[in-house]
Amino acid sequence: MMEKIVIKGRGALEGTASGPAIVFPDSIAGNSGALGDVDGVVYEKGNINYGISIKNAILVVPCAKGSNGFSAHFKGALIAGVKPAGWISTKIDARLGVAIASMNIPAVVDFTDVDPIKVISTGDWVELNGTTGEVVITKK
Amino acid sequence: MLKLTDHEKAMLDGKMGKFKQKAMEFNVRYAKVLGAEEFCEVSRTTLFIGAQHYLDCYKHGEDYKKIFSEFYLCSDEDIELGEMAPECKVQTCAASCDMWNCDKTHLSKEYSDKNKVYTGAARKMGVKIVESCTPYYVGWVPLMGEHFLSTESSNVVISNSFFGAYGNSDGVEAAVCAAITGRTPKWGMHIKENRYADCLVRVKCDVESVSEWDVLGYTIGKKLPKNVVPVLVGDFKRPEINRMRQFSSSISVSSATELCHIVGITPEAQTLEMATGGKTCRHEIEITENDIAESLSKICDEGSGPVDYISIGCPHLSLDELKEISEYIKGKKIREGTELFVWTDYATKAMADVNCYTKDIEDSGAFVLTGSCPIVMREDSHKHATGMVMNGVKQAVGIRHQTKVPVYYGDIKRCIDAAVKGRWEEAE
CATH class of the missing domain: 3.30.499.10 (Aconitase, domain 3)
Known part of the structure; x- marks a missing residue:
């Protein structure tokens, strides 16, 4: 049987979402060109997930980073039909808050007992509940 | 609620x-x-x-x-x-x-x-x-x-x-x-209550010029723990607004920093105690010459090489910098086939026009442009380039998401020298 871990944060935007996790220990740069505006592919030089699409994934970040254009590039990808399924962030910040609110997709943030960056690995199957703040991780 | x-x-x-x-x-x-x-x-x-x-x-x-x-x-x-x-x-x-x-x-x-x-x-x-x-x-x-x-x-x-x-x-x-x-x-x-510093940054490297503040900001951003408010202390000369502009832009590239106290400069940090609210910082880091050298290796490609696309003005330049550029570039000619763009806002350019700075700069073959920059204009504006020089860390790092050609980084004078020669020369 696959190992399951349950962690809890603050539900930031209601609704449920599930998908494979992509973990960004150093976040994703909000600068122009770091995320493909129409294909949702990570083009940030040096990012460990360079070349990977965010489509239908649960994005796991410590916070946002870089330009205040952060939300706009994710919103552009959403309108182009390439959106993540949900967000998990160790702590909320304003750049990420705008992205979550603008994309209007479920999110769990502000973990106090555990850092999701350390518990979740890229490829794990993650189910999140943006209302209760519960996150169920099935290890790959 | x-x-x-x-x-x-x-x-x-x-x-x-x-x-x-x-x-x-x-x-x-x-x-x-x-x-x-x-x-x-x-x-x-x-x-x-x-x-x-x-x-x-x-x-x-x-x-x-x-x-x-x-x-x-x-x-x-x-x-x-x-x-x-x-x-x-x-x-x-x-x-x-x-x-x-x-x-x-x-x-x-x-x-x-x-x-x-x-x-x-x-x-x-x-x-x-x-x-x-x-x-x-x-x-x-x-x-x-x-x-x-x-x-x-x-x-x-x-x-x-x-x-x-x-x-x-x-x-x-x-x-x-x-x-x-x-x-x-x-x-x-x-x-x-959220604006008090909780990460002490001890600056132990030399920092004086605009470029040095630029690289320092990027380096601090790289070393900072996530989700902190830093406060800088160190034996450096009091910086002015152009240095703080460059510092603010580069720390924003490598971190999510929104407020960075500098003791004696920040209105809320005339003393370290004011910056921290009297509390002991939870985190402490130091920035050394080795950290700066490591940053430069990421910001500027190694070696020397031909360049044909040079951009100065990230973030947009002040009038006094346009004056400095006009004085340094006067009488020089940009190498044929090489482009040098100098970026500011159009109100500042109007003042540069009146003061003849624009004429002196453009007589060299460079262009004084307004409002934008290569990163924001995106690939269509620079895809023809075979070698680039940028004078802002933000531009030098950010443009790498959009190009595969060599990208060099230097202060304004080194950028102009590269545009005149059509070549970037590695510092000795």
Whole structure:
């Protein structure tokens, strides 16, 4: 049987979402060109997930980073039909808050007992509940 | 629990029209995502709008009303575009192209025309077309304790850290909705208790020039723990605004910093005790010459080599820097086949015109351009380049997401030298 871990944060935007996790220990740069505006592919030089699409994934970040254009590039990808399924962030910040609110997709943030960056690995199957703040991780 | 004033309720209930209602609906959702309990009144915003490339998801010729409604107001329904909140001073941030010189930057007239349509619509809503990422040079200065939003990350750090104003690094949707309603969630840097430093940064390297402050900002951002407010201490000469502009832009590249105290410079940090609120910092880091050398190896490609695309002015330059450039470049000629772009805002350029700085710079074959930069103009403007030199860390790091050619980094004089020779020479 696959190992399951349950962690809890603050539900930031209601609704449920599930998908494979992509973990960004150093976040994703909000600068122009770091995320493909129409294909949702990570083009940030040096990012460990360079070349990977965010489509239908649960994005796991410590916070946002870089330009205040952060939300706009994710919103552009959403309108182009390439959106993540949900967000998990160790702590909320304003750049990420705008992205979550603008994309209007479920999110769990502000973990106090555990850092999701350390518990979740890229490829794990993650189910999140943006209302209760519960996150169920099935290890790959 | 989110509390609303009667005025905020009236906007949310649609009593002040759908334009404000939709913007307030976004504000409420954003406040709940953040965990905010109330709103604050916003008196200044800058907006990264126009035909920006994040709008490339829309087909050419799409109605701007639909774009504005869906993208900024997060509305499925097309909303009649209204006016910005009268109590909020609203202007544009960096533009996606120079208003008059698309040809010089390899962009099409069609693209320029689209940008004019979008900015024209914004102007009708009451947005002033300023096209600057350094708006404090031309009058956009929030005072201590004033609540602002800016879509330029370096402007957020400058305004929080050196003007003592209150603002978060939000994003364009939040900035537009704040400009329409005059409200933003009172959260994060809008609350004094969150502005105390909790990470002591000991600067143990030499830092004096604009470029040294530029590289220092990037280096600190790389070493900072996540989600902290840093405070700098060190034996460095008192920096002025151009150095702080460069520092603020580069720390924003490598971190999510919104406020960085510098003891003796930051209004809220005239002493270390003021910066920390009398508490001991939870974190402490130091920055050494080795850290700076490691950063430079990431910012500037190794070795020497031919270059044909040089850009100075990230963030947009001040009038005194245009004077310095004109004095250094006078009598020199840019090598044939090499481009040198010098970026500022159009108000500052008008002053440079009057003072003959523009003429002296352009007599060399360089161009003084306004409002934009290579990163924001994106690949169409620089895909022909075979070797680049940038004078801002933000530009030198950011352009690498858009190109595979060598990218070198240097101060203004080294950039001009490279443009004259058509070649970057590694420092001895």
